[in-house]
Amino acid sequence: MIYTYAFVAIAACVAIERFHNRRAKTTIVLLLAAFLAIAPRFYGNDAVFSVLADAAVYVMLALGLNIVVGFAGLLDLGYAAFFAIGAYTYGMLASPQFGLHLPFWALLFLAAALAALFGALLGAPTLRLHGDYLAIVTLGFGEIVPQIFQNLTKYTGGPNGIAALDVPTFFGHSFGASVMPYYYIALFGIAAALWISRNLRESRLGRAWMAIREDELAAKHAGIDVLRSKLAAFAIGASFSGIGGVLFAAKLALVSPDLFGFQVSVLIVSMLVLGGMGNIVGVVVGSLLLTIVNSALLPQINSLVDAAFHTTVDLSNLHFLIYGAILVGIMLFRPEGLLPNRERRAELHHAGEAAGDA
Amino acid sequence: MHEFLAQLANGVELGAIYALIALGYTLVYGILELINFAHGDVYTFGSFVALGILVGLRAAGVLHGAGLILGIAAALIAAILASALLNAGIERLAYRRLRKAPRLAPLITAIGVSFMLENLIELWQGSAPVPFPNVIPNPQLHFGALEVGVQQIVVVALAIATMIALHFFVQRSKLGKAMRAVAQDRDAASLVGINVDRTIAITFLIAGALAGVAGFVGGVSFGSAWFLNGFGAGLRAFTAAVLGGIGNIAGAMLGGFLIGMLESFSTWLIGGQWSNVAVFSVLILVLVFRPSGLLGETLPEKV
Numbered sequence: 001m002i003y004t005y006a007f008v009a010i011a012a013c014v015a016i017e018r019f020h021n022r023r024a025k026t027t028i029v030l031l032l033a034a035f036l037a038i039a040p041r042f043y044g045n046d047a048v049f050s051v052l053a054d055a056a057v058y059v060m061l062a063l064g065l066n067i068v069v070g071f072a073g074l075l076d077l078g079y080a081a082f083f084a085i086g087a088y089t090y091g092m093l094a095s096p097q098f099g100l101h102l103p104f105w106a107l108l109f110l111a112a113a114l115a116a117l118f119g120a121l122l123g124a125p126t127l128r129l130h131g132d133y134l135a136i137v138t139l140g141f142g143e144i145v146p147q148i149f150q151n152l153t154k155y156t157g158g159p160n161g162i163a164a165l166d167v168p169t170f171f172g173h174s175f176g177a178s179v180m181p182y183y184y185i186a187l188f189g190i191a192a193a194l195w196i197s198r199n200l201r202e203s204r205l206g207r208a209w210m211a212i213r214e215d216e217l218a219a220k221h222a223g224i225d226v227l228r229s230k231l232a233a234f235a236i237g238a239s240f241s242g243i244g245g246v247l248f249a250a251k252l253a254l255v256s257p258d259l260f261g262f263q264v265s266v267l268i269v270s271m272l273v274l275g276g277m278g279n280i281v282g283v284v285v286g287s288l289l290l291t292i293v294n295s296a297l298l299p300q301i302n303s304l305v306d307a308a309f310h311t312t313v314d315l316s317n318l319h320f321l322i323y324g325a326i327l328v329g330i331m332l333f334r335p336e337g338l339l340p341n342r343e344r345r346a347e348l349h350h351a352g353e354a355a356g357d358a
Numbered sequence: 359m360h361e362f363l364a365q366l367a368n369g370v371e372l373g374a375i376y377a378l379i380a381l382g383y384t385l386v387y388g389i390l391e392l393i394n395f396a397h398g399d400v401y402t403f404g405s406f407v408a409l410g411i412l413v414g415l416r417a418a419g420v421l422h423g424a425g426l427i428l429g430i431a432a433a434l435i436a437a438i439l440a441s442a443l444l445n446a447g448i449e450r451l452a453y454r455r456l457r458k459a460p461r462l463a464p465l466i467t468a469i470g471v472s473f474m475l476e477n478l479i480e481l482w483q484g485s486a487p488v489p490f491p492n493v494i495p496n497p498q499l500h501f502g503a504l505e506v507g508v509q510q511i512v513v514v515a516l517a518i519a520t521m522i523a524l525h526f527f528v529q530r531s532k533l534g535k536a537m538r539a540v541a542q543d544r545d546a547a548s549l550v551g552i553n554v555d556r557t558i559a560i561t562f563l564i565a566g567a568l569a570g571v572a573g574f575v576g577g578v579s580f581g582s583a584w585f586l587n588g589f590g591a592g593l594r595a596f597t598a599a600v601l602g603g604i605g606n607i608a609g610a611m612l613g614g615f616l617i618g619m620l621e622s623f624s625t626w627l628i629g630g631q632w633s634n635v636a637v638f639s640v641l642i643l644v645l646v647f648r649p650s651g652l653l654g655e656t657l658p659e660k661v
Binding site for chain 2: 139140150320331
């Protein structure tokens with residue numbers, strides 16, 4: 001069942017990439033949206049929509065990171081930190097931890113704002129750094145944030161985190177135990193993220209990002225305020241992650257520091273690399289593919305293998321190997337990803353003489 | 359005072375290990391401008407190879423008297439060879455094709471290699487730390503208020519001997535000269551007849567060998583090996599390399615000892631759970647305020 005949904009979504013994405021007719025594209029997008037909104041009434045169960053809702057959160061995260069890495073060309077290896085900040089915003093302000101029970105909807109916006117603020121705070125001193133140095137600084141930040149959440153036991157519950165988070169309500173109706181509200185909110189979130197991404201890409205700011213990505217020095221001399229454009233990318237990208245964090249925490253009803261480690265940041269980078277950095281549709285496909293492999297395909301192969309050979313192999317052990325192989329394989333053989341962005345592809349294929357380091 | 363000196367000795371011991379790993383980052387960065395993200399895992403691999411040899415020899419019952427010295431030497435040499443070959447293999451298979459790609463491509467590849475190695479080592483050795491055979495006798499020696507173990511002395515002495523050997527290799531030998539030439543200007547080096555591919559491969563061999571020594575002394579010092587050791591140790595060592603000035607060999611050694619001290623004293627004074635935060639804060643502060651490090655020179659932006 002889950003494959004039906006994933007297949008429809010991915011097929012629609014590929015179709016959107018192939019068609020060049022604007023009206024055809026719009027039609028496909030509307031059809032896909034209608035299908036994803038209506039089909040759950042007839043087809044599927046809670047387990048399926050739970051996976052799909054998680055997948056949708058990852059799509060949002062990937063779209064946010066795409067603004068930083070794909071559009072502006074800044075490799076952020078600590079993106080999970082903003083995810084943690086969003087999740088802990090909900091965890092601390094909508095739980096018995098402090099007896100605060102702020103509404104879910106307000107916290108979505110607060111988390112986005114807080115994540116953006118931290119993005120800007122991290123970015124302000126560090127964005128002057130180039131390429132791989134920036135990557136390492138963000139990695140350090142990504143290590144520090146969960147560690148701080150883990151150490152401040154008094155406020156954050158320490159290594160155990162905070163449990164029994166509030167169940168959100170919608171005009172007085174509790175979400176209850178159903179996963180459907182999260183699925184629909186995440187779908188809406190993706191739609192908004194897609195719309196924002198697309199408009200940003202075509203905006204003045206988006207063109208500035210592209211110029212910086214291709215040649216920072218030239219962009220600077222063409223009058224682009226490089227630092228401010230990069231800061232905007234960091235803050236906007238982080239805000240997506242903050243919203244994703246609230247959704248994730250509310251659905252799981254739990255936050256703990258080990259959910260936001262380096263693996264999460266690398267997982268999201270792998271989604272971008274697989275799909276094609278910079279290409280919005282490609283990023284959606286990459287994140288769908290990886291989530292489906294992680295949460296549906298691997299467990300199923302696992303149980304098939306176990307049934308066939310009477311073993312108890314644990315294929316969930318192979319996640320790192322899979323992400324690693326994707327990063328290496330794609331970089332060596334198809335650096336533009338499965339569904340490439342045209343400009344990015346051009347950059348990657350004659351990079352030898354390119355001056356831009358990032 | 360007593361505790362202070364003990365932490366000092368501890369910091370020097372940690373620092374010696376970080377310095378050895380940091381040298382590997384710095385050598386590779388110096389020649390390719392690549393952060394070899396997998397370097398920490400090459401160190402872990404060396405640690406497990408030494409562990410395997412020692413466990414095997416102990417089971418065979420040869421680890422006493424002269425056999426002990428030979429056994430330790432065998433484990434050390436095996437770790438060096440294994441790590442060197444692994445590192446050079448990674449360069450050949452994963453990085454060489456990307457030498458002309460934009461700089462982020464090899465970095466992303468290196469992260470991928472690191473994840474693969476961690477997973478493979480986990481599949482090979484399990485996800486729990488494995489105890490490292492306690493082969494070096496460890497009586498405590500007293501120098502006034504300072505108390506150090508023989509193991510600590512062996513670890514630091516081995517590390518320093520390795521660094522001295524590296525220094526002479528890089529400064530005096532023909533290959534070392536070729537390495538410095540390629541690091542300065544790859545095209546010019548190739549014009550004067552230096553085989554650039556071979557020189558880079560040798561740099562990776564040497565960096566891997568240093569990681570092998572570190573893997574052995576790290577196993578002895580920490581008393582265990584774990585598949586994720588390389589991630590934390592690698593980041594600390596990288597911080598050390600950056601602190602000293604990346605690409606600068608003396609800087610990597612200095613940085614290693616400073617980071618070792620920082621970890622040891624932050625663990626003592628503010629608690630082990632904050633030592634990560636302290637180390638990474640230093641990394642961020644150095645990169646922001648003095649990206650060229652303590653001993654590095656500021657390079658103009660390349661156009």
